Amino acid sequence: MTVMITGGAGFIGSHICVELIQAGRNVVVYDNFCNSHPEVINRIRRITGTAPEVVKGDVRDVEALISALSAHRFSAVIHLAGLKSVADSVTSSAEYYDCNVVGTLRLAQAMQQTGVRNIVFSSSATVYGEPDVLPLREDHKLAPFSPYGRTKLQAEELLSDIAHSLPPLNVVILRYFNPVGSHESGLIGEDPNDVPNNLMPYISRVAIGRLPVLNVFGNDYPTSDGTGIRDYVHVVDLAAGHVAALDHVHKQKVLKVNLGTGRGTSVLELVDAYTAVSGRTIPFAFAPRRAGDIASYYASGDVAEETLGWRARRDISDMCRDAWNWQQKNPNGYLDQ
Ligand code: NAD
Numbered sequence: 001m002t003v004m005i006t007g008g009a010g011f012i013g014s015h016i017c018v019e020l021i022q023a024g025r026n027v028v029v030y031d032n033f034c035n036s037h038p039e040v041i042n043r044i045r046r047i048t049g050t051a052p053e054v055v056k057g058d059v060r061d062v063e064a065l066i067s068a069l070s071a072h073r074f075s076a077v078i079h080l081a082g083l084k085s086v087a088d089s090v091t092s093s094a095e096y097y098d099c100n101v102v103g104t105l106r107l108a109q110a111m112q113q114t115g116v117r118n119i120v121f122s123s124s125a126t127v128y129g130e131p132d133v134l135p136l137r138e139d140h141k142l143a144p145f146s147p148y149g150r151t152k153l154q155a156e157e158l159l160s161d162i163a164h165s166l167p168p169l170n171v172v173i174l175r176y177f178n179p180v181g182s183h184e185s186g187l188i189g190e191d192p193n194d195v196p197n198n199l200m201p202y203i204s205r206v207a208i209g210r211l212p213v214l215n216v217f218g219n220d221y222p223t224s225d226g227t228g229i230r231d232y233v234h235v236v237d238l239a240a241g242h243v244a245a246l247d248h249v250h251k252q253k254v255l256k257v258n259l260g261t262g263r264g265t266s267v268l269e270l271v272d273a274y275t276a277v278s279g280r281t282i283p284f285a286f287a288p289r290r291a292g293d294i295a296s297y298y299a300s301g302d303v304a305e306e307t308l309g310w311r312a313r314r315d316i317s318d319m320c321r322d323a324w325n326w327q328q329k330n331p332n333g334y335l336d337q
């Protein structure tokens with residue numbers, strides 16, 4: 001079974017490559033490396049003993065996709081390639097629609113032309129917007145309030161429509177909550193280019209001494225300690241969810257599934273957990289709320305369990321331990337070759 005992974009050199013994609021190779025699948029990475037480092041392929045080989053085949057290409061390039069999809073008998077595509085910064089999506093909206101929406105459309109067209117039927121798509125919990133009720137179930141209303149979230153929703157919608165067109169596709173849409181952590185080897189992990197936007201890599205950089213202090217955005221939310229609550233999910237659990245999705249994708253036209261743990265953790269609880277596993281002091285200061293942030297949300301995992309037989313196994317302590325292991329072994333990310 002050969003699987004194409006668009007964006008396979010990125011944070012989540014590299015962990016999916018490892019899970020798939022270890023599950024005996026043949027993997028082809030299709031990536032333009034705009035937000036990843038070629039060294040990651042070498043690291044995947046060091047973990048699994050096998051380097052995935054790599055095609056350097058852009059998901060908006062339909063001819064390059066057709067050529068890559070024609071080179072093997074692909075059973076499925078896992079589509080992760082995309083841009084993911086909420087803040088950048090506000091200042092560079094056209095670029096986000098082009099990459100995330102047009103890129104998904106071109107990929108679907110290339111799959112239709114080459115007879116590849118099955119796609120697993122990386123969506124995001126951000127498609128829900130402000131929750132009416134928690135935990136978030138897949139049938140909750142969808143009202144994203146960033147351009148990034150709207151590109152994910154539009155990609156979900158176009159794939160769902162194409163699934164019912166001719167030739168049809170089978171689609172599993174995975175709505176990730178907050179992926180964190182890294183492979184237990186510490187060989188692959190999250191490697192943001194600039195100052196991290198997200199909480200866990202920011203904490204890691206404070207713990208290792210590359211950043212002086214964590215700004216905690218808001219301490220007046222209606223939560224237990226006043227800080228924001230999220231559903232952090234270990235990236236290796238998330239990767240296992242993709243293996244389960246590949247086993248399921250041919251059984252149903254369109255399936256939308258949350259991948260989270262069902263448990264909420266506040267910013268201060270995450271800082272405490274990281275301090276406990278690292279033994280490092282993590283200085284923090286309260287700062288104003290970040291524009292567009294929601295107080296609290298976490299997933300219902302019922303659909304994932306019932307349809308994919310998947311649930312997250314690793315807890316917050318595991319996530320912090322593995323993030324810290326990666327940070328310690330690679331203080332400068334993939335530049336530490
Ligand atoms: P990442 O930036 O580490 O990986 C994305 C990969 O896609 C990179 O290797 C990049 O080079 C590649 N890429 C980007 N645009 C491309 C294009 N036009 N053509 C080919 N390759 C391209 O991000 P990640 O955290 O691994 O996220 C993967 C996917 O999961 C994204 O679609 C993201 O929106 C989604 N997602 C991520 C999170 C998160 O918190 N990390 C949460 C929800 C959803």
Ligand code: UFG
Nearest residue numbers: 084124125126177178197198199202215216217228267293
């Ligand atoms: N936070 C801080 N300080 C920081 C960074 C974050 O206090 O330096 C807080 C935020 O205010 C929030 C929590 O930590 O309360 C988590 O923030 P992240 O930026 O780590 O994650 P988000 O929930 O804002 O968003 C992430 C991804 C999105 C994705 C979403 C899915 O960035 O792309 O998860 O749930 F869509």
